[in-house]
Amino acid sequence: MYFTSFACMLTLVVLYLFPKEFPLFVLIMSVANMVEARCCFKLLYAIVVVLLLHMSSPCIGCSERDRQALLALKQGLVGDDGDSLLSWGREAQNKNCCQWEGVYCSSNQTGHVVKLDLEDQSLRGKISPELVKLQHLEYLDLSFNNFSGSKIPDFIGSLSNSRHLDLSSANFGGQIPNQLGNLTHFQYLNLSSYGYGGIRPVNSIHAKNLNWLPYLSGLKHLDLSFTNLSDVVGWLEAVNMLPKLRKLILSACKLPPPIISSVSLMNSSNSLVHVDLSSNNLNSSIFQWLSGTHTNLVYLDLSWNNFRGTSIPASFGNMSSLAHLSLHRSQLEGGIPNSVAKLCRL
Ligand SMILES: *[C@@H]1O[C@H](CO)[C@@H](O)[C@H](O)[C@H]1NC(C)=O
Ligand SMILES: *[C@@H]1O[C@H](CO)[C@@H](O)[C@H](O)[C@H]1NC(C)=O
Ligand SMILES: *[C@@H]1O[C@H](CO)[C@@H](O)[C@H](O)[C@H]1NC(C)=O
Ligand SMILES: *[C@@H]1O[C@H](CO)[C@@H](O)[C@H](O)[C@H]1NC(C)=O
Ligand SMILES: *[C@@H]1O[C@H](CO)[C@@H](O)[C@H](O)[C@H]1NC(C)=O
Numbered sequence: 001m002y003f004t005s006f007a008c009m010l011t012l013v014v015l016y017l018f019p020k021e022f023p024l025f026v027l028i029m030s031v032a033n034m035v036e037a038r039c040c041f042k043l044l045y046a047i048v049v050v051l052l053l054h055m056s057s058p059c060i061g062c063s064e065r066d067r068q069a070l071l072a073l074k075q076g077l078v079g080d081d082g083d084s085l086l087s088w089g090r091e092a093q094n095k096n097c098c099q100w101e102g103v104y105c106s107s108n109q110t111g112h113v114v115k116l117d118l119e120d121q122s123l124r125g126k127i128s129p130e131l132v133k134l135q136h137l138e139y140l141d142l143s144f145n146n147f148s149g150s151k152i153p154d155f156i157g158s159l160s161n162s163r164h165l166d167l168s169s170a171n172f173g174g175q176i177p178n179q180l181g182n183l184t185h186f187q188y189l190n191l192s193s194y195g196y197g198g199i200r201p202v203n204s205i206h207a208k209n210l211n212w213l214p215y216l217s218g219l220k221h222l223d224l225s226f227t228n229l230s231d232v233v234g235w236l237e238a239v240n241m242l243p244k245l246r247k248l249i250l251s252a253c254k255l256p257p258p259i260i261s262s263v264s265l266m267n268s269s270n271s272l273v274h275v276d277l278s279s280n281n282l283n284s285s286i287f288q289w290l291s292g293t294h295t296n297l298v299y300l301d302l303s304w305n306n307f308r309g310t311s312i313p314a315s316f317g318n319m320s321s322l323a324h325l326s327l328h329r330s331q332l333e334g335g336i337p338n339s340v341a342k343l344c345r346l
């Protein structure tokens with residue numbers, strides 16, 4: 001008797017928590033069946049109750065706190081024609097924010113927003129600080145919108161679960177906030193500022209230093225193209241402290257010539273696969289950094305730099321994985337060293 005009720009309750013709990021675990025349900029049911037046939041009716045009753053529970057709460061899968069945060073975010077943003085282009089909160093899907101366009105929730109039943117993909121929605125306006133209430137947010141893409149040269153908000157630094165941040169081509173400006181250093185889970189950071197609609201922002205994104213960068217120790221992809229890093233003398237040291245970095249794109253950043261120290265040589269990252277340092281003010285000291293250690297490099301673009309008076313170093317022959325090499329318009333002199341012939345994937 002006690003066992004039967006226990007089996008029935010267990011079935012109910014399992015069904016409610018794991019509606020997809022049907023095989024388990026069947027197993028428990030057959031055990032219960034063997035014990036007492038009467039339980040079958042109880043089980044049917046339980047199934048009906050569970051189904052009703054699910055139907056009467058369409059809100060399941062959307063946390064109320066996250067829904068409010070999204071609505072606040074929507075308030076601050078407008079579409080190009082003055083109306084919000086976001087369909088968020090329209091009657092039919094009002095409650096369940098997990099179904100809103102560009103909003104993705106965690107796959108478990110907690111209903112937290114984990115991903116926000118608002119790329120190219122013709123948005124402008126202000127990003128509400130309420131955004132940080134999305135505490136489970138891992139992925140934020142606001143690229144290809146128009147934030148009119150405004151600064152990247154400091155509170156971005158409070159999105160402590162963030163792994164992926166794309167603010168590229170969104171007409172942000174001003175200084176990169178040091179608070180980015182708080183986002184130690186970052187794997188992807190793209191602040192590439194090639195202008196929205198092809199128009200370069202007047203007050204381009206810039207930085208005095210990259211002291212925040214080494215904190216992002218899990219970073220795999222970094223793109224700061226078209227930001228102004230002309231004052232960042234120690235940029236190479238900062239980049240070197242990212243042990244997992246695979247893709248480094250610092251094109252047209254007004255990078256000053258690198259200062260090569262024993263540290264930057266010792267720690268030059270072996271994980272790099274793709275390096276684009278084109279259109280900067282680099283001198284040939286960069287070859288020292290690249291030499292020898294970068295055996296995994298597949299893509300290297302050093303075009304439009306200032307290597308006046310030097311020739312292609314023989315050490316390039318050691319980059320055995322290299323499949324793409326751009327060196328044009330960088331004032332290199334002399335011929336191509338024999339060692340480069342070893343690069344059979346080029
Ligand atoms: C559900 O997913 C969120 C976001 O991925 C996570 O923070 C939370 O711990 C998960 N909850 C459970 C009970 O697994
Ligand atoms: C950065 O992290 C520290 C410690 O976790 C926290 O006190 C601070 O408020 C955070 N700053 C921002 C801007 O998120
Ligand atoms: C960064 O965003 C730009 C578009 O704005 C894109 O072209 C570029 O490939 C992105 N960089 C990375 C590393 O994904
Ligand atoms: C971006 O918005 C500003 C005003 O907020 C406007 O002056 C500018 O033309 C817009 N840029 C583009 C490319 O639409
Ligand atoms: C880049 O930044 C430097 C110093 O921060 C400044 O002197 C220069 O005018 C900036 N260049 C542009 C094009 O914004």
Ligand SMILES: *[C@@H]1O[C@H](CO)[C@@H](O)[C@H](O)[C@H]1NC(C)=O
Pocket residue numbers: 240241263266267
């Ligand atoms: C260089 O790398 C070593 C080992 O990976 C590490 O212990 C050290 O802190 C790094 N030095 C700097 C300045 O990043």
Ligand SMILES: *[C@@H]1O[C@H](CO)[C@@H](O)[C@H](O)[C@H]1NC(C)=O
Pocket residue numbers: 257258259283284285
């Ligand atoms: C490159 O520039 C740096 C910084 O100005 C300087 O220390 C270094 O000697 C230069 N390297 C070459 C090869 O001219």
Ligand SMILES: *[C@@H]1O[C@H](CO)[C@@H](O)[C@H](O)[C@H]1NC(C)=O
Pocket residue numbers: 291292314315316318339
């Ligand atoms: C290429 O690598 C080999 C083995 O690591 C080393 O002995 C040689 O000096 C390197 N060649 C150049 C030109 O750096």
